[in-house]
Amino acid sequence: MSLIFIFVLSACALKCYECIPDLSGSCTETTKDCPSNTQCGSIRLTSYAGGTKADVKVKGCAAAEECVQASVNYGVIQNLITSKCCTSDLCNSQDAPEGSISSPNGKKCFYCDGTDCSKTLNCNGNEDHCISTTVTAGGQKATVKGCASKVICSSTQTAQIPGIGEAEISCCQGDLCNSGSSTTVSLLLFVTPLISLVLFS
Incomplete structure (x- = not known):
C-alpha cells in the first residue's frame, strides 16, 4: 500500500527547469522537483527607464497566480511582467515572451x-x-x-x-x-x- 502511495505522490509532482539570475543577470539552469500544487513557469520582467531597457528572466516552479501578464508604470520607469506556464515535466525550456508597452x-x-x-x-x-x-x-x-x-x-x-x-x-x-x-x-x-x-x- 505504501509503495502505491509513493508512486501516486511522485506522479503528481512536476520536474521543472530552474534558473534564478544572480546580480550580474546570469544563471545556471538546473532541474527541480516542484510541489504538487505548482506548474513549470518562465517569467520575464522587462523594465524601461528613459532610453534604457533591462530584462530579467526567471524559470522555476510557479503557482497559478504567478502566471500573469501585468505591468506597473511609475512614469519614470515602467515594468512589464510576462509569463509562460505549463504542466508537463521540463516544459519550461523556453523563455517567456518579451512584453511590449501597450497603448x-x-x-x-x-x-x-x-x-x-x-x-x-x-x-x-x-x-x-x-x-x-x-x-x-x-x-x-x-x-x-x-x-x-x-x-x-x-x-x-x-x-x-x-x-x-x-x-x-x-x-x-x-x-x-x-x-x-x-x-x-x-x-x-x-x-x-x-x-x-x-x-x-
Missing part, C-alpha cells in the same frame, strides 16, 4: 517626478488601478505613484525588500485616486526589486 487605456493616475507627486500619467494596456508604493529605509520614507495592473495590487499590500526594508503598497480604482503629498526621496532604485519580490517570491 493608453484612458485611465489617469498621479505619478512622482522628482519630489512633485502631482503629475498626471496616462495608464497603458491592462493598468486598471492607481498605485502608491512607500518604502521606509534608513529612517526615511520614499514614495512613488503610478498605474498598475490588478494582479500587482492583489499580490501583496506589504512586502519586505531584502537590504532595503518594508514596502507598503496601496491601490485604488478611479481616475487620479492616488493623490497625496510629495516625497523628498527618489524611489527609482527600489522599484524593480519590489516588483521582482511581489511576483517571484
Whole structure:
C-alpha cells in the first residue's frame, strides 16, 4: 500500500527547469522537483527607464497566480511582467515572451517626478488601478505613484525588500485616486526589486 502511495505522490509532482539570475543577470539552469500544487513557469520582467531597457528572466516552479501578464508604470520607469506556464515535466525550456508597452487605456493616475507627486500619467494596456508604493529605509520614507495592473495590487499590500526594508503598497480604482503629498526621496532604485519580490517570491 505504501509503495502505491509513493508512486501516486511522485506522479503528481512536476520536474521543472530552474534558473534564478544572480546580480550580474546570469544563471545556471538546473532541474527541480516542484510541489504538487505548482506548474513549470518562465517569467520575464522587462523594465524601461528613459532610453534604457533591462530584462530579467526567471524559470522555476510557479503557482497559478504567478502566471500573469501585468505591468506597473511609475512614469519614470515602467515594468512589464510576462509569463509562460505549463504542466508537463521540463516544459519550461523556453523563455517567456518579451512584453511590449501597450497603448493608453484612458485611465489617469498621479505619478512622482522628482519630489512633485502631482503629475498626471496616462495608464497603458491592462493598468486598471492607481498605485502608491512607500518604502521606509534608513529612517526615511520614499514614495512613488503610478498605474498598475490588478494582479500587482492583489499580490501583496506589504512586502519586505531584502537590504532595503518594508514596502507598503496601496491601490485604488478611479481616475487620479492616488493623490497625496510629495516625497523628498527618489524611489527609482527600489522599484524593480519590489516588483521582482511581489511576483517571484
